[in-house]
Amino acid sequence: MRSRTAFVLVVGALWLVSATVGAQTDPLPSWNDGTAKKAIVEFVQSTTTQGGPRFVPPSERIATFDQDGTLWVEHPMYTQVLYCLERVPAVVKAKPELAQVEPFKTVLSGDREAIATLPMKDLEKILAATLTGMSVDEFKVQVRTWLETAKDPRFKRPYTELTYLPMQEVLKYLRASSYRTYIVTGGGQDFVRVYAEEVYGIPPEQVVGSAGGTVYGYGKDGKPFLTKEPRLLLNDDKAGKPQGIHLMIGRRPRAAFGNSIGDQQMLEYTKAGDGARLAMLLLHDDVKREYAYGPARGLPDTRVGAFPQALHDQAAAQGWIVISMKNDWRQVFAFDK
Amino acid sequence: MRSRTAFVLVVGALWLVSATVGAQTDPLPSWNDGTAKKAIVEFVQSTTTQGGPRFVPPSERIATFDQDGTLWVEHPMYTQVLYCLERVPAVVKAKPELAQVEPFKTVLSGDREAIATLPMKDLEKILAATLTGMSVDEFKVQVRTWLETAKDPRFKRPYTELTYLPMQEVLKYLRASSYRTYIVTGGGQDFVRVYAEEVYGIPPEQVVGSAGGTVYGYGKDGKPFLTKEPRLLLNDDKAGKPQGIHLMIGRRPRAAFGNSIGDQQMLEYTKAGDGARLAMLLLHDDVKREYAYGPARGLPDTRVGAFPQALHDQAAAQGWIVISMKNDWRQVFAFDK
Numbered sequence: 001m002r003s004r005t006a007f008v009l010v011v012g013a014l015w016l017v018s019a020t021v022g023a024q025t026d027p028l029p030s031w032n033d034g035t036a037k038k039a040i041v042e043f044v045q046s047t048t049t050q051g052g053p054r055f056v057p058p059s060e061r062i063a064t065f066d067q068d069g070t071l072w073v074e075h076p077m078y079t080q081v082l083y084c085l086e087r088v089p090a091v092v093k094a095k096p097e098l099a100q101v102e103p104f105k106t107v108l109s110g111d112r113e114a115i116a117t118l119p120m121k122d123l124e125k126i127l128a129a130t131l132t133g134m135s136v137d138e139f140k141v142q143v144r145t146w147l148e149t150a151k152d153p154r155f156k157r158p159y160t161e162l163t164y165l166p167m168q169e170v171l172k173y174l175r176a177s178s179y180r181t182y183i184v185t186g187g188g189q190d191f192v193r194v195y196a197e198e199v200y201g202i203p204p205e206q207v208v209g210s211a212g213g214t215v216y217g218y219g220k221d222g223k224p225f226l227t228k229e230p231r232l233l234l235n236d237d238k239a240g241k242p243q244g245i246h247l248m249i250g251r252r253p254r255a256a257f258g259n260s261i262g263d264q265q266m267l268e269y270t271k272a273g274d275g276a277r278l279a280m281l282l283l284h285d286d287v288k289r290e291y292a293y294g295p296a297r298g299l300p301d302t303r304v305g306a307f308p309q310a311l312h313d314q315a316a317a318q319g320w321i322v323i324s325m326k327n328d329w330r331q332v333f334a335f336d337k
Numbered sequence: 338m339r340s341r342t343a344f345v346l347v348v349g350a351l352w353l354v355s356a357t358v359g360a361q362t363d364p365l366p367s368w369n370d371g372t373a374k375k376a377i378v379e380f381v382q383s384t385t386t387q388g389g390p391r392f393v394p395p396s397e398r399i400a401t402f403d404q405d406g407t408l409w410v411e412h413p414m415y416t417q418v419l420y421c422l423e424r425v426p427a428v429v430k431a432k433p434e435l436a437q438v439e440p441f442k443t444v445l446s447g448d449r450e451a452i453a454t455l456p457m458k459d460l461e462k463i464l465a466a467t468l469t470g471m472s473v474d475e476f477k478v479q480v481r482t483w484l485e486t487a488k489d490p491r492f493k494r495p496y497t498e499l500t501y502l503p504m505q506e507v508l509k510y511l512r513a514s515s516y517r518t519y520i521v522t523g524g525g526q527d528f529v530r531v532y533a534e535e536v537y538g539i540p541p542e543q544v545v546g547s548a549g550g551t552v553y554g555y556g557k558d559g560k561p562f563l564t565k566e567p568r569l570l571l572n573d574d575k576a577g578k579p580q581g582i583h584l585m586i587g588r589r590p591r592a593a594f595g596n597s598i599g600d601q602q603m604l605e606y607t608k609a610g611d612g613a614r615l616a617m618l619l620l621h622d623d624v625k626r627e628y629a630y631g632p633a634r635g636l637p638d639t640r641v642g643a644f645p646q647a648l649h650d651q652a653a654a655q656g657w658i659v660i661s662m663k664n665d666w667r668q669v670f671a672f673d674k
Contacts, residue, residue: 059540136583180542193587203396205517205542205588214583214601216576223609224602226583233570233584239553246473246551247570248585250530250541263563265553270480272560 022099029175029211030166030331036280036323039179040170043255044177049329053117053122054276056180056254063255064208064266065171067185067192070259070282073152073202075291080187081123082159083146085115087130090142104129122155131188133226143194152239157335160199167257167282171200174255182253184245185209186262190228208248210236218307241266254278260294261311267320279320286325289332364510367668368504373617373660376420377507380592380615381514391613393591396513400592401545401582401603402508404522404529407596407619408537410489410499412628417524418460419496420483422452424467427479441466468525469549469565476565480531494672497536502673503666504594504619508537511592519590521582523574523599524544527565545585547573578603590614596621597631598648604657616657618648626669 020142027044031037046054047061068074078323091098098104103122106114118126134142152162171181183202185192189209196202213231217226242265245253255278256263256270267279285292294308315322325332364381368374382393384398405411425444428435435441440459443451471479489499508518520539522529522538526546554603555561556649573581579602582590592615593600593607604616622629631645652659662669 059534154567189587205585207587209666211584214580216579218608222607226579241553242553242561242563242607247526247548248542250526250544268561269553 003221007132015230028166028169028178030169030329032328032330034328036321039183039278039321040173043276044173045256047276048177056276060251060254061177061179062182062249062251062253063174063179063186064182064253064257064270065167066258066260066266067187068264070162070257070263071167071183072159073290075293078187079159080191082150083143083191084126084130086146086150087142087160088126091129098129104176128230129141132230134228136190136214136226136228139190140194143191147195155333160195161335162333163199164329165331165334168334169258169294171202173202179255182206182208182249184236184241184266186235186240189236208236208244210234210240237262239265242269245269256280257282259284261308264311268318271320272316279318280323281315281320282323282325283324286329286332289336290325359623363600364513365503365507367666369665369667371665373665376615376617376658377510380613381510383612384591385514393613395439397588397591398516399519399586399588399590400511400516401519401521401590401594402504403595403597403600403603404524405522405595406621407528407600408500408504409496412630415524416496417528418576419487419527420480421463421467423483423487424479425463428466430438434602435466445629465567468528469567470565473527473551473563473565476527477531480528484532492670497532498672499670500536501666502668502671505671508539510554513591515594517543519543519586521547521573521578521603523577523668526573545573545581547571547577561573574599582606593617594619597670598645601648601651605655608655608657616655617660618652618657619660619662621662623666623669627662
């Protein structure tokens, strides 16, 4: 009996050893060797080396990620904006009088050019009509239902598959090193929370996004529920990102990843902290496998994902690492062969 | 060599066994046997029993705690209000013109009766002057410095020692059962975050409280920083508690602990969820070891910690468990003999 127990324990010990060896294999197999990959690996190794000069205690290991254009595709339009536009028919079905009212009339017409040039004021009306007025639980169901069938027209796949495999590897690598990974997005917090756990392994409480107020009330059954209202509490973009990080996390990140001027302040704020800090900026320069915009100039700048030359210059001046999608990523999507 | 390895592993296995046995000793030694203790233990055991009808997956294990009057003493005044009053001399030193301006003049006079009857409008001026206008890092230092020397006049101890030992045991018991413990307080989020990790083992990102906006700016050295401003983003009291929970956690709690009408909606909201839910209300009925107020009527109701008869009735009707400090707690403070 004793030798059998010993055998079981030895097998267990061997399994532990093999798990340790496994952890020493390449944590970022979709990355090509280069400055970007090296910076990530060195950051993780040095901040988790007990007794080393750059060691960061586990409680302080916070890494923040922009979503649109950093963790998944943001072209030709933010996924959430597409959701809002495609949700309009259901909204009009519930309130038929909206069919003859702008901007709903234009959206229903399906005229892509007219929709693309709707002014911000009209876009805001569409966002308010599709993102507020329902209970937080109803909203979850509406988004989930849409995500199940909606497909990106270029890649012919659900939006939830359009995440970058190399960034998924970074998320997992950081978490395996006791970093807590947060999304810090200009997108709607409630929207991203619907799928963040499934798509990125990031639970709702680690999604910081633009957030509106809610109203507390009681249903006919006497049960309390929260209704989403259009009052904006946090515009989690640009300077709103460090503000949102302070509000929701209360610690300065050790590592931050972004791709546009919306991420400038988050990267500055992260990099300005003491000790080891990592700031990375993804450059979309891969017109073949994804898109090219910003200083890459493969496509003209659009209203989303702006990454002007000034931001590129700031990256160089402040020691942020620029990730070239074209050169640094061996594979972009999990579905790429 | 092989038998030595086996010996080491057997010792390891024995250690594991003893650790498991240790976990089966009373997790709540400061509680007397009774309905309240039984409810907590049954809740934890049933929600962590894999395959059982009340099992809750670890990701959903969220427990929220009011702070003032639930985790620590709130009488005769909230600690944060005391902080603000005692901070006034430093504020006036920096801006001497305030010495002749109300309400600062009254606070500086030290006339306790006059201070206690300051109208809410004046109190708000004091809160704004002492909680906003500085960087978030300066604020942390100011609060930390005060906490090091300030003492409660009755117990003659630092405020951070006035936490209830039985509630500390509940926090630890829940965490040992993979629950994430959150503070959900009407008090200032930034204030509570200064000491919550040290006092309760609750990290800043798990403190939800009343929160103001911040402004992002750059110092003379070019480094970015956040300044606290008086604009209120979240009044985390009453209906604001479920709203704050949705904003900051994004999940409905499985267990919630409160003590006053400020916690009514949090307890309702928690209890209204599906499956196993625990709602508990602490009754301050122990004039000897702490205080008695609310329906206990040992002291007249004050502006803090109101627990009217109606709330007591709601607890009975909705299955919230009332904790009697006098009867359910064998020991109140760690420093009690």
